[in-house]
Amino acid sequence: MRVPIRSGRAEVGFNMTPMIDVVFLLIIFFLVSSHLARQESRLQLPLPLAQSGVETVYDERPRVTVNVLDDGKILLAGRHVSVDELLQRLNHEVSRMGQELELRIRADRDVPYRFVGPVMFAAARAGVWQVNFAVIRSRDR
């Protein structure tokens, strides 16, 4: 009796569509979550205009970012602080990271200078001499 030979390979079907759907959903999830996380750490402020600004280099140099709002309030790590608290924090960071600490001031362009001056004075008292102002590029001057 002749028996059919089932030695042939069975066809392997590989449906890509569900895999693409899962990848797509994962990508959307990570994009949205990273976008929201970035908004929390980067406060929207009308920064001063300047032409001679250099590109911000996000390297391993220790940096403290301070936001100064138009009403003079100082934000450090999302929290309102006074000048004395800022000085304490800078002293702590300098003792931890040394003199290479850099202070980045993101201030509203309309904030009176009397609110920004003490921030820089606190930086000088703490021994932070690298102070950068965050600006946006203006077209001409």
Added chain:
Amino acid sequence: MRRPSYVFQRASTLGVVMTPMIDVVFLLLVFFVWTASFQVVEYSLPSSLFAASGTGSEVEVDPELEDLDRVVIRIAWQDARPVWMINERSVASLSDVRNTLSGIAAIQSDVPVVLDASPNVPLGHVIDVYDIARLESFSKVQFAVTERP
């Protein structure tokens, strides 16, 4: 009796549908282009500090351009507009500030420039002068600051 052979003569093909993959890539491109257009690029203005020792600093400055010891730019705020003074000389506009600094820089670009702004001056106007000083290639531009607001 002849029976059909189940030995497949041809290899099975793995069909990959490219259309959904192209759609995903296209959506990603649109998303990144759209979000990038709304993000303003921030730049940095490096600076150094000069702490004022008292309420009024007495700066002895030779008015002659050839013997400049220090350039002090005072910025005041009058009638909701900035008023500039370079070494106690009144300057009418920001462009005049730039012209004056350009003349000084042509002679001596390593002279220290000190920005002394009044408390009510908006920071944007202080940065304007600082920006001009940097554009005129002054190597030492400093801010005069006080401890308290």
